[in-house]
Amino acid sequence: MNHAKRATEFNKDEAKVNWHDKALWYVREKRDKSAHNVHGWEYLRELGSALKANVLSNLDTYLVQFEENAKKNGVHVHWAADAKEHNEIVLSIMNKHKAKKVVKSKSMLTEECHLNPHLEKHGIEVIDTDLGERIVQLAEEPPSHIVLPAIHKTKEDVDVLFQEHLGTIPSQGNPEYLVGEARKHLRNKFLNADVAITGVNFAVANTGGFVVCTNEGNADMGVHLAKVHIACMGIEKIIPREEHLGVFLRLLARSATGQPITTYSSHFNKPEEDKEMHIVIVDNGRTEQLSREDFRASLHCIRCGACMNTCPIYRRSGGHSYDYTIPGPIGSILSPGKDLKKHSSLPFASTLCGSCSNVCPVKINIHEQLYKWRQVIVKEEPQPVIKKTIMKTAGKVLANPKLFEVAGKSARFALKHAPRFMVYNKLNAWGNARDLPEVKGDSFEEWYKKRNKNNE
């Protein structure tokens, strides 16, 4: 199934789509307000971008430096070439400690590696502790947004889910009540966990430390109670020096939710006494993306989700329509690099309006990369006959002024006089669920000529 078909599914519930669209746009507006409060915001974005570009061009040096410093701090460092190796490393640490219960805070990397099913297969209980992630875990669904994992669920959905799994009483979706119940339920999990797994927002080369950001405090609740902390990171999470956190932490939360900073920005350098800290550094396709000149800037991403909140397609098609761990515009430039065939419809799920690039805190040229992926995809992947024919014909018509004039005239005539079924059918996607504009008599050229004549 391609993106358009899955988006059609999502659009069956019109009221929900409208809510989804507005809720995300509201987050985008909060981002604007918050960003405009920062003196020098655009310069801050430029710095973010230049820092990430510097990181990618010296990534091997920074990774080695990070490893060296982390080891000095008593942290165990592991390297995983792919998802399989990542999952095996995490499992082996679990087994070493005879751990049976894990609490996990948000980590898109472990989603990407499908860590949960791997651990569960080996008899380990894995609890996602971010509330949104817990909701989708109970619903047996993947997150639909990287910052707001359960944005596709209504409060009534959550109410029903909690009744079934947490034994709550019906509350018609009272958020305070539901959050309170989740707090109790998860507190119990935190208190009984053997191991805590977290992601990494930023790993600092010159100190060997790393930063994890949450609003709920779930990462810290897990880590500071469990005996073992495993932090999983993609190779691109490195930043050169600690002071650069001063750039990225100013950008991250404002771009994500419009908050000036997340509630907790936790800086981990050394494990607490009698505890263990592990870092798993993962490639899983990132070095390959690094080799693609046109697409390597996608590795700048700091996972704020701003491109999703602003995207007119994402807002109206929902995260699940992308069928990839990272949905939305950024996911649509990351995913073809992983599996071109499977994700070939994603770069087309865009109007190329450029709003994603405009809000990106590290200035990734997302819409340009979407366009570039399209060019790769039409060459390498078979395209639907209708689309191919239309494109070819359109190419000929647009290249020939005489033909263009004739085509324009016939189209205007047809839209005015042709019976409805000839205009609104499967061949015309633009007529799907919308009425085409009323046709005026003239083409622009004809109108312009007349206007000049009248003015003479």
Add this chain to the structure above:
Amino acid sequence: MSRATILGLVKMNKPESLPLPVIDENAFKEEIDLKETFKSNVTLVGGQIKEIEPNSIDSEIQSLYPNKTKIVSITNKSTLGTVQISPNTDPHTLQDIDLAIVEGDLGVSENGAIWVTGEASILRALPFITNDLVILLDKTKICLHMLDAYKLIAKRDRTFGVFISGPSKTADIEQCLVVGAHGAMSLTVLLI
């Protein structure tokens, strides 16, 4: 083994070296009242903040949190502590702590965040697991933005530290903001 593979691939695939940008901090200079901006940002992120005299710390906390019995105080500025902890205390035993009182090292004006070190809370779990949290902060220790903050905390023993901005919160149910997720249900900052 994968270490060598990954580093080899990075070396092969990375672009030509690009310079590390020099940060021009003049771009972020602002003439603002640090303390007042800090106060309004603490409120914005859901915390409450009061500027008080050193001798009224205990009475202020008692009036704000009147019915707390299990209190951990990691500061000699308050005598309200009823539960003693040490680095050897099992953090799980903190699960029913009503109130924790800790000292912050530094406030950040632009976002209302306060730097709290692992040492300042003895057990790292404390500021998270406690039901309510009070942070004491010297009112002269407020800086403009995060870039300044990192300069001011640069010379520390790097173990664990956290910027705390407000009480724990979530908007994961239909974007409704609910204060009190997994961490502290409320945060009070006392400027002294």
